[in-house]
Every structure is written in structure tokens, then in C-alpha cells.
Amino acid sequence: MKNLTKSQNGLRETNYLKISKKRQNFLFNKISKIQKTQKNFKVDSKQTTRKKRDRIKRNDLMRFQEYFSNISLPDQITIITQRKQRNMRKRKNKLKDKIHPITKTKKTKKKQRTTKKKDHVINLIQELTKSQIPTLKNKEFPKKSPKANEIEFIGEKTIKKNKATNIKDTKFLHEDQMKGHQESQIPKQTTPKNNTKIIDLTHSEDKGADKDKGKDKDNQTEKETIQTNKKKIKKTLFKEGFKVNEIAKQTQPLSTDCKKKGKQTQEKNQKMEKSTNIETKLKKSKKKNEIQNTTILCYPPKGMRNRKMDVVRINKFDLESLNPNEMISDSIINFYLKYLELKIIKSAKIQFFNSFLYSKLDDLLIDQEKMQRYTNKLQLKKKDFWILPINQSHHWFTLIICYPFDTKRSAILLFDSLSRHKKHFVINKIQKFIKLQAKISREEEFEPLKTICCKVPKQNNGSDCGLFLLKYIKKFFSNLPSEQEFLKKKFQFNSEDWFNPNNIKKKRKKLQLLINNLSSSKVEK
């Protein structure tokens, strides 16, 4: 009895094994479906659709497994030639048709699936190639060729000689050798890419030129490495027996015919023409820059310079910014403040700051050493007025800090020709700045200063605020407010004694004349 049962079981098993697993599943589904339909005559439409979907999904999975089982084992495929592959595909298609006769009827769905498959396959191949390239690099090009120099120069000739043989191979060789040659050269010329490396300016100028050449070579090598990488991918694909059209299109097949070569030369010529055009454009732009960078004035001149003093250089660009309806640049403002300091307002008790100080104020408030370096030279304690021109979001305005360490008369005056911007941040920062200065100079009595937004003549247009700034400062010191006004902390600037805002445009011509006069006088000397 036992033997019988065994044999029966064995028979059953063998029969069972003959049918493939996919078939099993398919049959099982069908049977289960029939059984269910027999049990429940009423089946909701939704349920059926769901089942259909599930089934389709499962089938897709199965097919994918089939597809990738071949791809994941490249050793098998290396043996198979292209014809065999085609045959295999045909067979597979036949098999699919046998297994899934339903899909044949619905062609649209099939098309969709095929596209999906292609995408998936391409992704997989790309991943594979990515992982394999680094290993190939080490294997194929481990040593730099000793005769690389010769080959580089004779490279073109060698190609011509080997025309009869395979052009492909020579090209590969040539480029590989070129690559090896360049790789050997790069480490010798250490071009400093990182910021940490020191740039030597102590040597003669010839070395600078060499460095530039090195940069160009770097660019070339980058381009060629990309090309070689592409070709390597192709190689790997050949080895593994893949031939996917999409990737082949991307990497552009190598030209074997002479016609294609002719095309290439044409393309090269076109590229050359383009490059020449670009060069001419670059030259033009360079000329423009040179014109803009021609210095018109360097103020103060060498005799009047001091170690604590700003030196302002005015370019043609800065002078052009004084044309009507142009925005005014920083060097004009710094120049005019310097001019006021040296020529017009000759009291030593005024500190004119840069327009760049405010941009570094954040760092100064954190770093005390830096602060001391900045301010130790200036002797701020002895000065009654500090002038701070500020540029914030393309707008000029000034602060004049009056008697910062005199508690009775101290005040921050804000002159703004547009009352649009919010100044809380600015004033907070400056309060901190003054507080730190008080600490450094060891003032015992210190109170935060009162800020006053002065009512002043305002601008009508969107370009004159820099001129207003200069005018405010000049006017403020030409008739200083009285002692009583400082004590009461109430100022009146909007009276008719100040200037008419309509006349501000004359200031532009005046400034241009001033700069031209100073530069011409310098030349005469």
C-alpha cells in the first residue's frame, strides 16, 4: 500500500513538474475563478476588474523576470551571436503568445508594456555600465605609455596609414594613448584648484602664462575623458552582447565610411568658424572692459596720502554713472567724501567712513580683534561726528552720529531721500557698534543714542539718491545746528535755507567738471 501511494505521489509530482510554474499559476487562477463563479453567481463588476488588474500585474512581473534572467548573466550571452539572439527573441515571442493569448487581442496595452520594458532595460544597462567602468579603467590603462609624446605628434599620420585596416581600432588606440600622455603630464603641473593653496606672485611673469596653459589643458582633458568614457560604455556593451538602439544613438556610432569623414571635417570647419566668431566677440567685450577700466583720477594724489586714508580710483564707468538718469557708483561717493574731508571741511574732528564698512559690520560685531584692527588707527574717541554712508538694496542713505560719547548731546541723525526702507536693523547694528566702541575706549557712562529721522528735501526720481546724500553732508557741515538744538534734540532741516531739490541735477555736471579738472591738473604736474 505504501509503495503504491508513493508511486502515485511520484507520478503526480512528475506530471506536476512538467507544467511550467507560470502555466500552473495561470491554470490555478482560472480554476479558482471558475469555482468562485460557481459559488457566487452574482459578482460585482468592480471585483472582476480588480482581479483582472492583479492578473495582468502578475503576468508582467513574470515576463520581466524572464527578460532580466538573461541580462543578469552576461557570460551566457557573450557566446550567443546576433543571429542566435534574434532567434531567441522570436522563440520568446512565440512562447509569450502561447502563454498569454489574451494580450494578443489588446494591441494597445502590449505597446505600452513594450515601451515600459525598454525604459527599464536601458536603466538597468546604464547601472551595470556605471558599476563596470571603474574596474575597466584600472585593467585596460594601468600604465602610461612611454612613447606617448611621439604618438601624439604622429597621431594623424598613423591613422592615414592604417586606413586599409580597421579605422575603429586605430582611433581607439590613438585616443587611449593621448589620454595616457595627458594623465602623465597633469600631476607634474600642479594647478592650484583649492583655495587653501598659496599662489606665488613673487616669480617672473612667464610662469603665470604657463599656468594659464595648464588650465586649458585641463579643459581639454575633461572633454576627452567624457568622449573616452562614452566609448568605453560602447565597448562594454559589445563585450556583453548588448545592442540597444537608444544607447547607440546617444553615443553616435563611429564613422567607417569616407563620406562620414567628409561630414566630420565639415562640422569641424563649422565649429572653427563659430569659435572665431566667439573670439571676436570676446575681443570686443575685452576692449569694452578696457575702456571702462581706464582710470581717470586717483584721489588723493601721492603727496597727500596717509596710511589711514582711503585711496579712491575713478574709472570711466564711474564717470559715466554721473550722466543724467544713471545710478551713482560707490567710488564717486567715496571720492567726494574724501574731497570734502581734505579740501572743504578741514576740521579734524570728523570721521568719514567708507561705504564698504557697513557691509563688514556684521563680522566686526562678532570679532573683537578685527574691530580693534579696524578702529585703533582712527582714534574715534577724539572725534565728534562719524559719517557712515550706507548702500542697501541699491539705495544710498547716510547716518551722521553726533557726539557719540557725550550723553547730553549724543544723537544719530538719519538722512534718507526716500523714507521707504525700514531702518530698524541698520540702527540696531550701529547702536551695537557704538556700544562696543565705548567698551574699547572704556567710557563708564554710556546710554544708547536717540535716533532721529530728519525731515529733509526728498527725491522725485529713481536715480538721484547718491547726489542727495552728498548734498546733505555738505549742507550739514556748512551750517551746523546750534548747541541748543543738540541739547534739545530737535532739528529743522526742511527750511528754505537748505537746498531746492529741483536743482540737484546741476550737481552731476559740477561733479564731472571737478573730476576732469583734478585729473587734468594732475597731468600738468
Added chain:
Amino acid sequence: MSQEKTESTENNQITLKVVDPQGGETVFRIRKTTKFTKLFKVYCERKGYQIGSIKFTFDGILIDEDQTPDELDMEDEDIIEAHLRQVGGF
């Protein structure tokens, strides 16, 4: 040979840090008697700026091309700050 050269010229050379407006740093080695034109030119080429559009300050004071480190009493590892051109109208 190179070591001897550096030893002989060490007294004249100083290293200067140039800090970008964004915060990056580049270090230059320069003789004390050479003008800043060379440094500014190399810096601008390296960073891709126009030469006139960048202003340099040392301890808050504007520097000109014609000046030298000796004129400003610069020491080793001093910091020069680079600023972009400021333009304002409204």
C-alpha cells in the same frame, strides 16, 4: 637650488589672504615691494570678475593698485577684503 632661493628671498615675501564677498579665501605670496596691480589682476582672472568692478579694503581702508604692502605696513598673513561694486539710485 629652489630651497636656497626661497631662503634668500624670505625676508621680502609675505602671504596675504584675500576674502571674497561670499566668504571664500585665496592666499597669495607676494613681495613687499611689488604693487598690488599684479595681485588684483590674478585674483580677478581667477574669480572671473572684471578688474575695475572689485574694490579691496585692508582693515576698512580702501586700497589702490599703485600701493605696495610696504606702504601700508602689511605683515605676514594679513587679510584683504574684496567688495563688489555698489550702485544706488532709488
